[in-house]
Amino acid sequence: xxxxxxxxxxxxxxxxxxxxxxxxxxxxxxxxxxxxxxxxxxxxxxxxxxxxxxxxxxxxxxxxxxxxxxxxxxxxxxxxxxxxxxxxxxxxxxxxxxxxxxxxxxxxxxxxxxxxxxxxxxxxxxxxxxxxxxxxxxxxxxxxxxxxxxxxxxxxxxxxxxxxxxxxxxxxxxxxxxxxxxxxxxxxxxxxxxxxxxxxxxxxxxxxxxxxxxxx
Ligand code: ADP
Ligand code: NI
Numbered sequence: 214x215x216x217x218x219x220x221x222x223x224x225x226x227x228x229x230x231x232x233x234x235x236x237x238x239x240x241x242x243x244x245x246x247x248x249x250x251x252x253x254x255x256x257x258x259x260x261x262x263x264x265x266x267x268x269x270x271x272x273x274x275x276x277x278x279x280x281x282x283x284x285x286x287x288x289x290x291x292x293x294x295x296x297x298x299x300x301x302x303x304x305x306x307x308x309x310x311x312x313x314x315x316x317x318x319x320x321x322x323x324x325x326x327x328x329x330x331x332x333x334x335x336x337x338x339x340x341x342x343x344x345x346x347x348x349x350x351x352x353x354x355x356x357x358x359x360x361x362x363x364x365x366x367x368x369x370x371x372x373x374x375x376x377x378x379x380x381x382x383x384x385x386x387x388x389x390x391x392x393x394x395x396x397x398x399x400x401x402x403x404x405x406x407x408x409x410x411x412x413x414x415x416x417x418x419x420x421x422x423x424x425x426x427x428x429x
Pocket of ligand 2: 229239247272273336
């Protein structure tokens with residue numbers, strides 16, 4: 214029998230190896246941050262810390278970008294959990310969390326359990342605040358997008374489709390997604406952190422626009 218600490222440590226090694234070659238924004242350090250936040254939220258919300266930590270560690274392993282299909286990705290996670298003798302109820306729970314999370318943007322099926330709500334909040338928090346700003350500009354650079362184009366007419370209420378067709382900029386991504394996230398948070402502690410990170414992004418945007426026009 215492996216202890217939970219041993220399972221978590223093996224999961225860390227597995228994920229580092231699997232994501233070593235990733236260039237889609239899901240590098241190991243994203244996992245590291247989401248896991249740290251999930252642990253913190255689990256404590257604050259009195260949730261099952263083992264399930265939260267393990268689900269956070271594995272949450273991007275099933276990503277479509279890294280697998281032949283979503284099903285193949287989910288099977289990879291399941292196999293790993295079973296080979297490492299994770300208790301059956303925890304296996305089911307973790308698969309349910311990761312399966313629901315990877316529907317992101319799709320049918321928006323709500324998370325079924327407190328642990329699921331926590332891991333989803335932790336993932337969303339990594340898109341906000343200073344880290345979220347950094348990731349957004351890194352992604353835009355990787356895509357070859359401009360950081361900002363003031364002539365891009367529509368900002369608010371743009372659909373994802375319209376946004377993509379518009380060519381997209383880093384600044385636009387704030388309106389398309391990031392500034393909406395605080396209202397989608399599941400847990401009280403997640404919401405509080407999201408509100409702080411949201412305020413920081415608004416401060417950043419104000420300063421950005423002022424510098425753009427040489428007003429400050
Ligand atoms: P997630 O971790 O939520 O699955 P994605 O894979 O969609 O995130 O994106 C990785 C990072 O890049 C996130 O921080 C996200 O906010 C950012 N990002 C996603 N799409 C864009 C875009 N079109 N322009 C700028 N940043 C983006
Ligand atoms: Ni993620």
